[in-house]
Amino acid sequence: MNGVTERLDRIIGEFADLDGREKLELLLDFAAGLPPLPPEYAARKQAEDRRVHECQTPVFLWPEVEQGTARLRAEVAPEAPTVKGFVAILADAIDGRPVAEAVTIPEDMLERMGLADVLGILRSRGLRAILARVKRELAAQSGS
């Protein structure tokens, strides 16, 4: 089982070789692969304030730590496929890996994927905010 860095490097490498349109198509593939939110989470959306308020479109995130390993569950509205694809990539990369690895996801991953130019400054900043939030919450839950 590959570590977070290996998994991300593979994904970043896949994106880096594509042109702008293909990058968005690959992002859509990831978006389509985001697992649906388990039913027991649905009721907790409002109660736990899982909404990412910076996003105009409803985005709900649960970065979780179980016995030292990280997991990201999420629900992203279908009208925000870019956010959905990015969240799916993060979920893929950290799933089942130690928190210490998950919080090392590099801030410049969008630049390395070549997505920052395709998405523009404001959208990229929005995605970086999601990454920062996931890392912050994972770190807080692991007590580090």
Next chain:
Amino acid sequence: MPDYAQPDVLVSTAWVADHLADPKVRIVESDEDRALYTMGHIPGAVEIDWQVDLQHQVVRDYIDKAAFEKLCSERGIANDTTVVFYGDKSNWWACYAFWVFKLYGHQDCRIMNGGRKRWELDGRAWSTDRATYPATRYAAQDQDAAIRALRDEVLKHQRAGKQLLDVRSPEEYRGERMHMPDYPNEGAVRGGHVPGAVNVPWPMNCNDDGTFKTAKELEKLYVRELKMKRRSPTIAYCRIGERSSLTWFVLKYLLGFGNVKNYDGSWLEWGNSVGVPIVKGAAPGGAVAEAPTAAQVS
């Protein structure tokens, strides 16, 4: 029932479906989430992205005239092309692109009422084929100062107590929601609104299906309830000028306001500017004659 002031500027999904193969018509999608165009767009539509295509990548401004001409040429848009904009979010970004096209003097611009949502609800087809067209020769006009307000003009406008609309959410208007975690550069250092600005959140212009409210409903809101005057100079703003371009469109084309401008610098400029007056809370507040200067304060 009263009609919109310029009803031809708004077209239906049926009109667009009838003009898909019309060489005089170019359909342009502009979205908040640009992967939506990749996912599926109206057959033959080209994409113009508000961040990557319309904004200057170094200076905080729009692309210049030459870049706008190049963009139109590449998208197969000629000076006499009818350009129909549509997109997600009740056509926020479509209105924003429309406004930029008007800024550079494009004659025939339309909005497809309801945008992506209405096209989907009407059960119309989506395409994933990227549309390309032969390059045109396009000659843009100089920027039309009549539709764009810059900061100093807004400052004078508010001092004179003229019509000013803040189209952000009530929380942003009152100055309660300015701290956005992890958005250090996208927020403003001060919260509140421009003195005298009335808060009319942009969703009040739209129905749930993404279409605009009727002329009667819009007239009731702006003219009868808010007592706004069609002939008085009006400026609309939001956070970065996108939501207010929708309100600008509504006032100018649907209600027939004669002199309305979009302040595209909006709160991200105002709330970060030194010495400009700000009002917090739910009341518009009166016009502020003079902004306090550092010399007066000390």
